[in-house]
Amino acid sequence: MPADPEIRIVYVEDDERLARLTTQYLNAHRVEVTLVTRGDLALAEVQRVHPDVVLLDLMLPGADGIEVCRQLRSRSDVPIIMVTARTEEADRVLGLEGGADDYVSKPFQSRELLARIRAQARRGRGESGPRAERIEVGAIVIDATSMEVTVRGVLTTLTTIEFSLLHALAQRAGRVLAREQLLQLLHGTADEAFDRSIDVVVSRVRAKIEEDPRTPRLLKTIRGVGYMLTPGEK
DSSP: OOSSOSEEEEEEOOOHHHHHHHHHHHHHTTEEEEEEOOGGGHHHHHHHHOOSEEEEESSOSSSOHHHHHHHHHHHOOOOEEEEESOOOHHHHHHHHHTTOSEEEESSOOHHHHHHHHHHHHHHHTTOSSOOOSEEEETTEEEETTTTEEEETTEEEOOOHHHHHHHHHHHHTTTSOEEHHHHHHHHHSSGGGSOHHHHHHHHHHHHHHHOSSTTSOSSEEEETTTEEEEOOOOO
16 A cells, blocks of 8 residues: 555456556555455445545456446446446447546556546546636536536536536537537547547536436537537526
């Protein structure tokens, strides 16, 4: 264990060698790792540890990563990074639809993984950079200090990536943001992500802020361009 850990994570991985090497690297960079080797044991351990980030493999015994992600998301807004050995876009989409905040494919570079863990931990703590403390866009009120969002006066729980997307759009309300711009804002570079990841997160946000997500009045699609947040109707 590292002395004075900067970040605490729960790492759900059944590959013993990969888990050992990854844990050693993360420990050396002040990340305290609690290892879980079965999917069906992950939820209880996350509830016990209260980590900053969950690092979750897709292929697991007991319960697969998608099921674990859904279980976690139904009970917690902890940042979740999905790890997959597969490169198909469909698997990454499944992870995001299940509530994951980010994803990394095996084999991954340890430095890249550490950077992603740190970024998610910062977001989860509300430390991802300077923000206007309070933004109002129609019926939506965003408090960046507490990372709370109210819609039509009702407190709405968002994950870290959902909050970051909504906040980015709210800061630029009335302006169209291309997918590439949103990828850059959420992932640091458009090269690290894929277009459909934005669509999935937008769909998740709409489900939480729109009265009827099928006919959105607040978070609008500008066909062929991107997305825009508008005041809609209060």
